[in-house]
Amino acid sequence: MTTDAPPAASSKRTTLNARVEKIFDHASDTRSLFLSLTSGKHLRFVPGQFISITIPLADETRSRPYSIASDPEDRSPFEICFNRVAGGRGVAWLFDRSVGDTLDFSGPFGTFTLAPEPDSEEGFIAEGTGIAPIRPMLKQALAAPSAAKIHLIYAASDRQHILYAAELDALARSAPNFSYEPVIAPAESIYDRLSELAQTRWIAGDQDRTRHLYICGVGKGVLRLRDLLRGAGYERRAVHYEQW
Ligand SMILES: Cc1cc2nc3c(=O)[nH]c(=O)nc-3n(C[C@H](O)[C@H](O)[C@H](O)COP(=O)(O)OP(=O)(O)OC[C@H]3O[C@@H](n4cnc5c(N)ncnc54)[C@H](O)[C@@H]3O)c2cc1C
Structure with a gap:
């Protein structure tokens, strides 16, 4: 073809x-x-x-x-x-x-694509249909020879809106370097919850600031997450985001 x-x-x-x-x-x-x-x-x-x-x-x-x-x-x-x-x-x-x-x-x-740094850990944050660009990015990251950790935090207002859930569960079972955290939160506080989780895992969790982080969702919450991570010491170019 x-x-x-x-x-x-x-x-x-x-x-x-x-x-x-x-x-x-x-x-x-x-x-x-x-x-x-x-x-x-x-x-x-x-x-x-x-x-x-x-x-x-x-x-x-x-x-x-x-x-x-x-x-x-x-x-x-x-x-x-x-x-x-x-x-x-x-x-x-x-x-x-x-x-x-x-x-x-x-x-x-679009330039919301994986950075060519195969050895750094990759963290993804998606909200609702914001999983759309991240889904193929995860597959690409998992197909790379690196065994670096890949973690997805994926939030929606209810279970039904965690899209591709069975596929993500299967990936987490089969790929030892991939973990995934579905998060259910009320629409009005979804970005507060995502910020808390990002803070716990990628800021308070350790001193490593070499990760690449990818965020996709709707509205100003995306920029808040970006600023939180950059403000905590991640390089600008390492915090990738797409705001709808
Ligand atoms: C790079 C990029 C990629 C995108 N990819 C997708 C995608 O894969 N799937 C998708 O559903 N949308 C996506 N969008 C949003 C999409 O382009 C439209 O903005 C959306 O469908 C609304 O368009 P509209 O003409 O119906 O509404 P408009 O009258 O243009 O209303 C836009 C308003 O809706 C908000 N909005 C945009 N998208 C959403 C959403 N998904 N949920 C809730 N509010 C939203 C905007 O912030 C804005 O306030 C993307 C946007 C960008 C910038």
Whole structure:
């Protein structure tokens, strides 16, 4: 199979077209679309990157980024995963897509990708659908020859919104260097809880500041976590984040 779109941050703004091959509902407000390029080619991307989807509403055309939740090595349709947002007309349009519909997008884009430092421990923090870019990053990190520790703290407001839970459990059982901590907390205090856990594990837990830490979620809580970790002595470049 041939490939389309280079994986680097230099991706040109070429419009690509994809067909919805499959729909999976994680919960009533959280869905995955599995997409394949109508050109028949395979989309190349780096774990952590996103595509920008063109959303033609009646009164405006908007472009919204969605992270690729699947593994680039997987030759089946690639996956995006999203949740409904109060007043979010862009994502509502995505929820209205059916199998066989097509959509335009550009990309892949983004630099929220694994740092090329295989020997440093990697810590991941995800909230809700913020697991989307982290899922393929975890797989990439686990496929590396390094046995460095990898830990995921993953928070949602209830069990149903811990996505890919069975897969994460299986990974934690099979990969001795991977551990994972699902966290259930009320939506309004989710980032307080994540901050406490990050503080305990990666700040108070030891003096090691060589880890690379990756955060993905919605709103200012992401920046609070970033600042907490940087303020505790982690280098700026070692605290990677993507704020939606
Ligand atoms: C790099 C990047 C990657 C992204 N990847 C994803 C993804 O994989 N899955 C996904 O669901 N969203 C993702 N988003 C958010 C997505 O692009 C849209 O902002 C979201 O779907 C709302 O768009 P809208 O046009 O419906 O709403 P808008 O009217 O544009 O509303 C935006 C508001 O919703 C908030 N918001 C954005 N995303 C969420 C969310 N997931 N949950 C709750 N509130 C949210 C924003 O902070 C903002 O206040 C990503 C954003 C960025 C910047």
